[in-house]
Amino acid sequence: MQDIFNSGRGTPSPASHLPRIVIAGAGFGGLEVAKGLQKAPARIVVIDRHNYDLFQPLLYQVATAALSPADVAVPIRSLLHGRNTEILLDEVTAVDRAARTVATRDGRRIDFDILVLATGSLYNYFGHSEWGRFVPSLKTLDDAVAIRRSVLLAFEKAEGSDDAAERSALLTFVLVGAGPTGVELAGAIAELAKATLARDFRHIDPSAARIILVEAAPRILGVFPEKISRYAQSALKELGVEVMTGTAIEAVDARGVLAGGKRIEARNVIWCAGVEATPVGRWLQVPTKKNGTVEVEPDLTLPGHPEIFVIGDAAAARGRDGKPLPGLAAVAKQQGQYVAKAIRARLSGERRTRPFRYHDYGTMATIGRKAAVADFGRIQVTGFLGWLLWGGVHIYYLIGARNRTMVFLNWLWAWFTYGRGARLITGDDRALNPRLHAETPAEGRQSSLVQQ
């Protein structure tokens, strides 16, 4: 093992005899591993392609202007102060299992004694990767800001258009996939249109916007019990969301979608459907499950490689009942804590570790600012009580006192005023949503605003 990164860009380690532990990805899982090793007798290298740790469960609130990007993300460097830890802003591109090295986009080759792969997942367009050009998904902070821009811009463009068909397409929002993200986004866009923006325009009625949630399965929130799905569907209906279940998306283009044989003209279509693992299987050159996850041993190591751990959304780990564990923040977090403990035990000479056990504390989703659903197994909570629980849990799990305070104050403000402080259109929208700039018969005409 070398003292410094092979590329020569690293800083010499003061304790080069110590084992090097490389953690790829500082999200829910990777960050827990790094935090748990801050005092360990080892050299820790954390690699992430972003300089921040992101709280993805509240990303939809950034996309709908309720929160600012900085409210849901924290710089990784501010979280890991251990003298044994180096943080690299870089992207893992390959792993050489035999040589025990990781290759990165910036050309580094980093040796490891122990490797933890915690790079999470990506959206999967069900074999239609070309749809990604027209249909953004919500995974990163950049995605959320781009969706916010595109949604807010649609109202501005509609205000300036005197073509009724174009206005209607601009004010139609299609969410594909009715899991928690689709349901939460649909509720939030409905509230944005029907409450926050309702009085802000002169030529359009934002509350007439159509928000359509399309789901291929027979019911929404398929991972929740049926009773909860029914409740969520009626809560969405109350917010004015149209729910189309049993409807698959068949085609997508720059001007709309074909859903269940029906054409919907919409300038904003957002993908909230399936995810697949980051290409850990390709890096490791091992077979993967259909969703790209890598099968791991009960102690979360790669079969035959006790020095490589795979955790979080990238791993195909199983619960006590033998069923695959879901792609949830809680799973990744608990796995990260478990791996940190297992590595600490190994460093102190212990040979055996107990298998990982996931403790399921329940699943939640919110519908607008007044209702949520929470499934704790035997107990299920819906409505405002569910929303209070949802809010409390999310504030508790947010990282950093600043973010907790900001989110709490923002919610309080929004609760009384329906205000959304982050309603800013920034950046070059042309690069981000070509739909909003597609050639239309209306283009080139004067807007009704100008004519007046």
Ligand SMILES: Cc1cc2nc3c(=O)[nH]c(=O)nc-3n(C[C@H](O)[C@H](O)[C@H](O)COP(=O)(O)OP(=O)(O)OC[C@H]3O[C@@H](n4cnc5c(N)ncnc54)[C@H](O)[C@@H]3O)c2cc1C
């Ligand atoms: C919009 C949305 C809402 C969600 N809501 C909920 C919810 O309410 N409750 C819940 O339990 N779960 C929720 N989830 C799922 C949850 O966020 C994931 O299960 C969890 O983040 C998985 O943790 P992880 O550590 O595996 O990956 P992540 O937390 O995604 O972290 C992966 C890290 O790896 C980095 N990375 C990726 N590729 C590379 C690379 N090649 N090189 C270096 N770094 C890399 C990323 O930048 C990221 O920091 C949501 C997910 C999304 C997208």
